[in-house]
Amino acid sequence: MKALRASICVAITTLALSLSLAAPSRAAEDEAGAVTQQMKELYRAGKYTEALPLAQKALALREKEFGTEDAMVAMPLNDLGTIHYNLGQYAVAELLYKRSLAIREKTLGPDATEVATVLNNLGELYRAEARYADAEPLLKRSIAIREKALGRSDPSIVMALSNLAAVYSNQGRYDRSEPLFKRGLAILQKANGPDDPEATVLMSNLADAYINLHRYADAERLLKRSIAVTEKAFGPDHPDIAQAQNNLATLYARQGRNEDAERLYKLSVATFEKTLGPDHPDLVDVLDNLAAFYRDQGRTADARGLIKRSQAIRGKTGAS
Known part of the structure; x- marks a missing residue:
């Protein structure tokens, strides 16, 4: 059994960054910003099909204003890739992620935290495709960039930690996945409190590791907690x-x-x-x-x- 959906919270975190690259004209920002906000809300509710046309529209607006290779286009590309990923359309998502990554490395440099975001999402995509040898170095690079820039306890590190842990769980390497899941969960709960819905994926995936380590009571507690927190937040x-x-x-x-x-x-x-x-x-x-x-x-x-x-x-x- 796979420890799935580590990318759900990744995508929420990623999409939350969409409006922070700023400096478009006010008219474009108003329209693109409003569309992006609607898309994020639908995404967080798990309504990926409904979010898709809004993500496509946001990208089109940015490309019209800035051109196809501008730094302002990288995040909408990444957002659209994330939605295609969650719809199971992996080949489309991979192309969008790679295009976003190339723009960010060219415009911001290889060690920018924005580069780490796309590395994380592309690495998670490869994990979902069981391309573990491709996933592991991308996720490790994402973690290293953020640790260097923000420190080891910054919440933005958590999803790459979770995705790397999921790679190890998928390979049956639970001795390596467990400490990464626990580290990520501790960071999120310290930063956002015990009812943080972004922590539920970590709870579920740590529980999967516990099941395979025969720690059933610990697993049951985490899974019930994950369900309760998610239901409270999203229904x-x-x-x-x-x-x-x-x-x-x-x-x-x-x-x-x-x-x-x-x-x-x-x-x-x-x-x-x-x-x-x-x-x-x-x-x-x-x-x-x-x-x-x-x-x-x-x-x-x-x-x-x-x-x-x-x-x-x-x-x-x-x-x-």
Whole structure:
């Protein structure tokens, strides 16, 4: 099982920077700024399909005012890439991230914190594609840039820490992922308090590591906390909740709590479908987990149907 969605909070943090590069004309700033703000609000609510045309419009406005290679275009490119990433459109997102990265390195230099933002997002994209050898150096470089510029406890470091930890978790290297998740969680909670919704992804992914380390009580506590904080901030229909439900179901399956596990797997599938659509790559892991659960229960026909659907999504999206 993957420790997914580390990029959700990355994208929120990234999008929050969109208006800080400033200096366009007031007319363009008013329109582009308003469009970007609407896009961010939809993004934070997990409404990626609705956010997409607004991100496209914001980019078009910046390109019209400044040209296609100006520094002011780099953040809208990155924002649009982030939305395509969350829609499972990885090839499109990669091209946008690379274009944003090239502009930022050229205009701001290789050690700018804005460069670190795009390095983080591109590294997370490669993690999602299981391109771990490509992901790891980008995420390490992102962390190093921010540590040098801002110090080791700045909250902007957290998402690259989380994404690097997720790379290690995906590889089964939980001895390396656990301290990174814990460090990131401590930084966020110190900075923003215990009900920070941006910390919930770290809670869920640290819990995944704990499940694989057989620390079930610690995992259950974190997952329930993640669900509660996310629901308080965004309501019950959010992709982060679906991921936490998936992880909690896996925990219960390992403990033999079969009714609870099946219920939560089904809730996770339903939430992902409602928020991201029926063919999103994030469904693959939940479908595979539920199929494995059914196989263990001797329900082979149910398992086969889920595997068939999972394979179909992989074929459409290239999910790993």
